[in-house]
Amino acid sequence: MLLFSHKNNPCHLGDQSRPILQRVIGQGGFLIWLYAVLLGGMSLPAYANSDRLDEGVAMINNLVSSIQDIAEQQSSTIEVHDQTNQIIDQYFDYESVASFTIGPYWRKATPEQKQNYLKTFREVLIVQVANNFDYFRTLEYRHVSAANKGEDWIIIDGIIHDTTNTYPDAQIAWRIRNIAGKPLTIFDLSVENVSMLITQKDENMAIIRQNAGNIDALIDLLSERSNELRMARNNSES
Amino acid sequence: MTFAILLASLSACASAPDELGVANSEPYEDFNRNMFAFNLKVDDIVVEPAAKGYLKLPQVSQDMLTNFSEWTSLPSTSLNSALQGDAENSALGVLSFLVNGLTLGMADLTDDTDDPVQTNFDDTLRSYDVPQGHYVVLPLLGPGSTRSHSAWLVDTVTNPLRFASTPAASTINTLSTPVRVVSFRGNHFDLINNVKYGSLDPYSRTRSMYLQYDANSVDVDDQSKDDPFNAFIQSQE
Numbered sequence: 001m002l003l004f005s006h007k008n009n010p011c012h013l014g015d016q017s018r019p020i021l022q023r024v025i026g027q028g029g030f031l032i033w034l035y036a037v038l039l040g041g042m043s044l045p046a047y048a049n050s051d052r053l054d055e056g057v058a059m060i061n062n063l064v065s066s067i068q069d070i071a072e073q074q075s076s077t078i079e080v081h082d083q084t085n086q087i088i089d090q091y092f093d094y095e096s097v098a099s100f101t102i103g104p105y106w107r108k109a110t111p112e113q114k115q116n117y118l119k120t121f122r123e124v125l126i127v128q129v130a131n132n133f134d135y136f137r138t139l140e141y142r143h144v145s146a147a148n149k150g151e152d153w154i155i156i157d158g159i160i161h162d163t164t165n166t167y168p169d170a171q172i173a174w175r176i177r178n179i180a181g182k183p184l185t186i187f188d189l190s191v192e193n194v195s196m197l198i199t200q201k202d203e204n205m206a207i208i209r210q211n212a213g214n215i216d217a218l219i220d221l222l223s224e225r226s227n228e229l230r231m232a233r234n235n236s237e238s
Numbered sequence: 239m240t241f242a243i244l245l246a247s248l249s250a251c252a253s254a255p256d257e258l259g260v261a262n263s264e265p266y267e268d269f270n271r272n273m274f275a276f277n278l279k280v281d282d283i284v285v286e287p288a289a290k291g292y293l294k295l296p297q298v299s300q301d302m303l304t305n306f307s308e309w310t311s312l313p314s315t316s317l318n319s320a321l322q323g324d325a326e327n328s329a330l331g332v333l334s335f336l337v338n339g340l341t342l343g344m345a346d347l348t349d350d351t352d353d354p355v356q357t358n359f360d361d362t363l364r365s366y367d368v369p370q371g372h373y374v375v376l377p378l379l380g381p382g383s384t385r386s387h388s389a390w391l392v393d394t395v396t397n398p399l400r401f402a403s404t405p406a407a408s409t410i411n412t413l414s415t416p417v418r419v420v421s422f423r424g425n426h427f428d429l430i431n432n433v434k435y436g437s438l439d440p441y442s443r444t445r446s447m448y449l450q451y452d453a454n455s456v457d458v459d460d461q462s463k464d465d466p467f468n469a470f471i472q473s474q475e
Contacts, residue, residue: 193454199446206442221438
């Protein structure tokens with residue numbers, strides 16, 4: 001309550017009707033759009049055809065399967081890190097995602113700072129994801145709908161269900177970059193309408209601002225965090 | 239709606255959102271960070287330990303406390319639903335309050351489909367297009383906007399439970415806030431601890447989540463809203 005107050009906060013999941021309503025409206029909106037396009041005899045642009053949506057849905061399903069496979073295996077920490085690394089390279093446009101997370105500071109960074117940031121941010125991402133694979137084991141993903149958002153994005157809505165019933169169902173949305181003629185890549189994940197990437201960007205930019213625009217301060221903090229997370233993982237294993 | 243007009247004028251100087259939809263300009267950041275640090279200390283000393291105790295209770299007891307806290311907010315939900323012109327939700331609020339009042343709100347005796355959608359004066363102001371205003375963190379109340387904090391004050395003052403003169407109503411009114419705080423903290427224990435202990439900057443992470451949730455809670459599919467990610471794509475081209 002002290003961190004998040006009132007009913008309109010990110011933690012307030014009690015009002016379940018609103019996300020459901022949004023999903024219904026979202027699906028209805030897409031169907032009406034599709035109906036209008038078909039009736040009007042308009043030709044669909046290459047990036048907006050249903051094949052592309054199907055491709056996006058299949059990609060997310062494959063990603064979820066990959067994560068579940070890793071979670072179910074009793075792999076060593078090094079193996080889990082390698083597999084997480086492969087997932088990042090296979091499904092994400094990592095450099096674009098990482099550059100987004102420091103906003104306009106990316107353009108101001110030197111080539112060396114960019115390389116350091118890409119390396120350190122990836123390390124933190126991998127250790128954070130790898131440390132949470134135990135949690136993924138009890139989660140189920142349920143596909144809800146897929147729709148284009150403008151010319152450049154596909155949004156795939158789904159539900160995360162905790163099979164232990166410890167947590168309520170959470171509405172999630174994958175944002176996929178859709179560039180004609182190029183493979184789809186995942187750009188962002190929203191949970192209950194809160195974008196993980198925008199949250200990360202706001203936090204990173206606040207740290208850089210608080211350090212008078214010094215990107216190295218953020219890189220140092222990320223490096224410390226990566227070491228802490230690795231130590232926490234090692235301690236839990238020993 | 240005089241109060242709403244006053245709030246609208248207070249909020250008129252709200253900063254414009256940046257290219258990502260989250261306002262960068264934050265005139266009260268130093269104050270907010272100090273209040274956030276104070277709230278974290280209160281959380282360390284009082285709320286988190288109480289929430290740990292709450293989580294050790296049997297599930298049925300946790301449900302009873304959560305139901306009680308939701309039940310005490312029903313009069314406010316009814317009142318605000320009426321102000322928003324939602325007579326059905328207002329009536330459902332009254333019905334749930336009366337029926338569940340048989341167990342002091344600790345058991346949910348109504349069908350799930352008849353549960354009213356919780357709402358408050360902040361939602362009412364939003365429905366009258368009162369701007370959100372600046373992001374402000376207040377001691378004990380936590381993060382919010384000038385509009386939501388003002389609305390909380392109105393909800394507290396106008397809560398019909400305050401006007402009931404019986405000792406039972408007075409006790410319920412006194413207990414409602416601490417029970418709500420502890421059950422909320424307990425029900426979101428991992429999420430809040432993740433932000434509190436796992437962030438590089440818990441303050442900015444909380445602020446970002448609050449502002450995004452607030453902005454998206456009305457109509458996430460509003461096509462007229464600028465997509466914050468498009469600015470990024472344009473900057474790459």
